[in-house]
Amino acid sequence: MLQDLLSVYKSKLSGQTVLRAQRNLSRGVSIQSGNVRGNSFSVGGGLSARVYDGGYWGIASDTTYDEKAIDGVLSSATRNAKLLSTKLGVKSPPLPVSRPGKFATLPNENDAEQRAVMDFTRALDAYIVKKYPKLAARTVSLQSEAVEKIVVTSDGADLYSILPRSMVYFSLCAPAPDGAVVEYIDYESGIGFIPECYPSPETLFGKIDKTYETLMKKCEGVFPDAGVREVIIDSNLGGMLAHEAIGHPTEADLVRAGSVAGANLGKTVASELVSITDFANTAYGEALPQNVLADDEGTAARDVKIIENGVLREFMHSRDTARFFGAEPTGNARAESYAAEPIVRMRNTAILPGKDKLEDMISSVDDGYFLVQTGNGSADLTSEFMFSVTMGYEIKKGKLGRAIRDTTVSGVAFDMLKTVTMVSDELRWLGGGSCGKSGQSMPVGMGGASVKCKITVGGR
Amino acid sequence: MxxxxxxxxxxxxxxxxxxxxxxxxxxxxxxxxxxxxxxxxxxxxxxxxxxxxxxxxxxxxxxxxxxxxxxxxxxxxxxxxxxxxxxxxxxxxxxxxxxxxxxxxxxxxxxxxxxxxxxxxxxxxxxxxxxxxxxxxxxxxxxxxxxxxxxxxxxxxxxxxxxxxxxxxxxxxxxxxxxxxxxxxxxxxxxxxxxxxxxxxxxxxxxxxxxxxxxQLDPAPMEGKFSGKLLLSPECFQSVLSMALSLGASDGPMIMDISPWKDKIGEVVASECLTVTCDPFDPRLISPPRMSDGHILKTQEVIKGGKLTSFMLSRYGALKTKLPRAKCSSCAIVRPGGRSVKDILADIDDGLLLNDFTGGSPAPNGDFSLVARHSFRIRRGEVGEAVNETMISGNIFDMMKNIVGISSETVDDGCLMPWAAFEGVTISGK
The missing domain is CATH 3.30.2290.10 (PmbA/TldD superfamily)
Incomplete structure (x- = not known):
């Protein structure tokens, strides 16, 4: 457990100062066609001080974590901020208050031994080899990550947090009838360290079987017909849709940078069936992948109702963007590492469930696609977004047809979301995703219902 | 220190x-x-x-x-x-x-x-x-x-x-x-x-x-679908080439025996205008690595005149495949061609200037489907309007064989790459 050397400094912090110690733990084993290619554990940690002075920030960081280093980063950060404010003059008033308090997740020291992770991964690989010996290639990866931090601020906030998550990936390859080697990747994620998420390898054998069955269908798959198509986006992808299409354009730093969302606050930007929320830590009484009680500025985290019944309601804020927009900080300022600057990031972003049944949604499509698995995605200031689709099916006259090969879908969020005509009554959370922004990779939760909409599909 | x-x-x-x-x-x-x-x-x-x-x-x-x-x-x-x-x-x-x-x-x-x-x-x-x-x-x-x-x-x-x-x-x-x-x-x-x-x-x-x-303030969505030519900026060409080299010549696909180039040493894998060398000693590079994988790097030719001359295998990959270890597998530099970008552009009747793309990784056989970013329509040899919601799809290994031009100009700001034009890529929009 990260030693608390910071609390004693809380009463000594002056001005608007945040002191943060953080360590990122990563453990993993990867077996590639029988060869152990990954067998590692790493700890990246250190501390940083961040000082705000007259509209300028001073940051200093060090990988050493002791009293001398704490004094050093406080001194350097204060000097950096003062250098700018002295040279350039005061440009902004103080930051808004951060709703300070004492926040703490439960400590968690349930990380697995490396031997157990290795044995577990070997058991998964052995199952695949024995049951599916004709695969062209296979990779099994078992990983856990945890971000542990202590944050104290001059406003009086005091946070201890550890957010572990575990992921298991299966990548299976098989030859298709057309001679191509086809790959299908599926994964599971859980909240907690490996022993908490996966009690035994046997609990994942069903997932392997499903991955193989899906691969076989994909081998027989066809390339989709490119163009604007009516699609059902499965709940498995719904979170990606919420994250990329709406989440990024409504991060207040990107709004300030010119995102089209800025001109649409209070306006109808989507079908009234669409509601999207960035949850701080729980939803519907359920613990979420990112349990953010307070952010890296010490702000108590609250849910952000981005879109309610199709109307754009609010943006996600740090203290700085809240000051700029005259809004309230929402607890979305998060940093990848001890040395990184906290910036506006999503926590657990979801498209909220509607009232439709998935089977009714599929049967309502005459000619389109059912998109069920994704790999990655991106979005920009115009709200144009994309995400890859690594598994899907044709829908013909309301029935699922042939599988489709890898493709990509794209759209302009504020146009596409107006085409939503059905939203399913389910909500599925994925916790294994990471989001890249400004050079920082951040663990995020994504949740989704299934939606019926029109979207641009790539293909041949 | x-x-x-x-x-x-x-x-x-x-x-x-x-x-x-x-x-x-x-x-x-x-x-x-x-x-x-x-x-x-x-x-x-x-x-x-x-x-x-x-x-x-x-x-x-x-x-x-x-x-x-x-x-x-x-x-x-x-x-x-x-x-x-x-x-x-x-x-x-x-x-x-x-x-x-x-x-x-x-x-x-x-x-x-x-x-x-x-x-x-x-x-x-x-x-x-x-x-x-x-x-x-x-x-x-x-x-x-x-x-x-x-x-x-x-x-x-x-x-x-x-x-x-x-x-x-x-x-x-x-x-x-x-x-x-x-x-x-x-x-x-x-x-x-x-x-x-x-x-x-x-x-x-x-x-x-x-x-x-x-x-790009006034982009227009592409309409329809056609097979056209792509002109890739140097930075984009670097990304596309990296995908091809990774899928065709690197450790993972070679060890798993699924690389389409696995038995292609000495054979044509690209248009003859393509020559790729990994050279960490090029003076234009800023802070290139000198050592990797426990070895001091040396210049390594990978593709010469379209023929594959070396895989990009680490020591581990070399021992697994019983093939030679690459002396260097970073700092890829493409030999400039003999024509100007302007001349190459003039030959493109209908296509796309591709500056960047996003999307999933190509399949092991090289099939890809990507979204064009920061890109422009090309008609009758002229760069026209910016496009959005535009997809490109094809096969990365086929693309390497369908290079129709590599520019004499290169960009020296880190990537040391020329411009390159490709034909036979599916370009689609709404």
């Missing part, structure tokens, strides 16, 4: 041996940086970072374990040593896990030892001023300048002792064009250099990206 870092590495090697390691390699690094950042066009942040780290690869009975952490104090190093050994003890023996043969001592230094703080401010403010004057529709969201100094040692149990010191400046800018309610997609450029003596806008790359950004 060299003495201190090497002392840590020697100590770790000694402790690893005591705990039963048959072989090991240890990397220890120390770095510090000073940086300045402007947000939304105004100076806003000054940052100082200090960091040290160690990473260990230990072999016990042919079994490999890795451990990496920040901190190089005695307690941290002892923890790293024990953890690497513990990891190795649970792995499977693998005869391809070996420590590289010793190369003795090797030292190198590149770049200045210390940065000039005033340059960080002056260049950043100059860029903001230049942009405001020459590109009034550009809103600079984020701008950063920094000086980064690093020291690194590598030592292994076969006697290699490597020390490298580097110092370089880094500049990056992220921006979008705005005009009333209209906004372009976010864009940006970055570069590294040993000094900051030239204005950022003296670089052709920066001016090209800024100009393209302004022209």
């Amino acid at each position: 060299k003495t201190k870092l090497m002392g840590v590495a020697e100590y770790a090697l000694s402790e690893l041996k005591k705990l039963g390691a048959d072989g090991a390699d240890v990397s220890v690094s120390y770095g510090c940086s000073d940086g300045l950042q402007a947000d939304y066009g105004v100076m806003s942040l000054m940052q100082t970072s200090i960091g040290a780290s160690i990473s260990i690869r230990a072999l016990v009975g042919g079994r490999r374990g890795n451990y990496a952490m920040n901190g190089i104090d005695g307690e941290s190093v002892d923890l790293a040593v024990r953890s690497a050994i513990e990891a190795a003890e649970v792995a499977e023996p693998d005869e391809a896990e070996v420590i590289a043969e010793g190369f003795g001592d090797y030292d190198y230094e590149l770049g200045p030892r210390e940065g000039v703080p005033e340059k960080l401010y002056d260049r950043a403010q100059e860029f903001l001023d230049d942009c405001a004057r020459e590109y009034p529709k550009i809103a600079v969201e984020k701008l950063g300048t920094s000086f980064n100094a690093s020291h690194g040692v590598y030592a292994n149990s076969n006697g290699s002792r490597y020390y490298g010191r580097g110092g370089s400046y880094r500049f990056y800018a992220g921006f979008a064009a705005r005009d009333g309610d209209k906004v372009s997609p976010g864009s940006g450029f970055s570069y590294a250099d040993y000094d900051l003596d030239k204005p950022a806008l003296a670089r052709e790359y920066g001016r090209r990206v800024l100009g393209d950004c302004v022209r």
Whole structure:
């Protein structure tokens, strides 16, 4: 457990100062066609001080974590901020208050031994080899990550947090009838360290079987017909849709940078069936992948109702963007590492469930696609977004047809979301995703219902 | 610093041996940086970072374990040593896990030892001023300048002792064009250099990206679908080439025996105008690696006149496949062609200027489906309007064989690549 050397400094912090110690733990084993290619554990940690002075920030960081280093980063950060404010003059008033308090997740020291992770991964690989010996290639990866931090601020906030998550990936390859080697990747994620998420390898054998069955269908798959198509986006992808299409354009730093969302606050930007929320830590009484009680500025985290019944309601804020927009900080300022600057990031972003049944949604499509698995995605200031689709099916006259090969879908969020005509009554959370922004990779939760909409599909 | 870092590495090697390691390699690094950042066009942040780290690869009975952490104090190093050994003890023996043969001592230094703080401010403010004057529709969201100094040692149990010191400046800018309610997609450029003596806008790359950004204020969705030609910017060509080399010539696909190029040494895998060399010694590169995988790098030809001459295998990959190890598998440089970009463009009747793309990774056989970004329609040899919601799809290995032009001009801001044109790619929109 990260030693608390910071609390004693809380009463000594002056001005608007945040002191943060953080360590990122990563453990993993990867077996590639029988060869152990990954067998590692790493700890990246250190501390940083961040000082705000007259509209300028001073940051200093060090990988050493002791009293001398704490004094050093406080001194350097204060000097950096003062250098700018002295040279350039005061440009902004103080930051808004951060709703300070004492926040703490439960400590968690349930990380697995490396031997157990290795044995577990070997058991998964052995199952695949024995049951599916004709695969062209296979990779099994078992990983856990945890971000542990202590944050104290001059406003009086005091946070201890550890957010572990575990992921298991299966990548299976098989030859298709057309001679191509086809790959299908599926994964599971859980909240907690490996022993908490996966009690035994046997609990994942069903997932392997499903991955193989899906691969076989994909081998027989066809390339989709490119163009604007009516699609059902499965709940498995719904979170990606919420994250990329709406989440990024409504991060207040990107709004300030010119995102089209800025001109649409209070306006109808989507079908009234669409509601999207960035949850701080729980939803519907359920613990979420990112349990953010307070952010890296010490702000108590609250849910952000981005879109309610199709109307754009609010943006996600740090203290700085809240000051700029005259809004309230929402607890979305998060940093990848001890040395990184906290910036506006999503926590657990979801498209909220509607009232439709998935089977009714599929049967309502005459000619389109059912998109069920994704790999990655991106979005920009115009709200144009994309995400890859690594598994899907044709829908013909309301029935699922042939599988489709890898493709990509794209759209302009504020146009596409107006085409939503059905939203399913389910909500599925994925916790294994990471989001890249400004050079920082951040663990995020994504949740989704299934939606019926029109979207641009790539293909041949 | 060299003495201190090497002392840590020697100590770790000694402790690893005591705990039963048959072989090991240890990397220890120390770095510090000073940086300045402007947000939304105004100076806003000054940052100082200090960091040290160690990473260990230990072999016990042919079994490999890795451990990496920040901190190089005695307690941290002892923890790293024990953890690497513990990891190795649970792995499977693998005869391809070996420590590289010793190369003795090797030292190198590149770049200045210390940065000039005033340059960080002056260049950043100059860029903001230049942009405001020459590109009034550009809103600079984020701008950063920094000086980064690093020291690194590598030592292994076969006697290699490597020390490298580097110092370089880094500049990056992220921006979008705005005009009333209209906004372009976010864009940006970055570069590294040993000094900051030239204005950022003296670089052709920066001016090209800024100009393209302004022209993306009025994008038009593509209509329909057709098979056309792509003209790739040097940066985009680098990304496409990296995908092909990764899928065709790197460790993973080769070891798993699924690379389409697995038996193609000496055979044609690309148009004859393509020659690719990995050259870490090209003087235009800033702070290139000199050592990787336990070996001092040497120049390596990969594709010559369209024929595959070498795979890009690590030592592990070479032993697994029983093929030669690559002397270098980074710093890929493409030999310029004989025609100007203008002449190549003139030959494109209907196609796309592709500056960037996003999307999933190509399939193992090279099939891809990607979304064009920062891209423009080409008609009758002229670059036209910006496009959005535009897809490209095809096969990366077919693309390599369908190169119809490589420019004589190259970009020297880090990627050392020419422009390249391809035919037979499906371009589709709404």
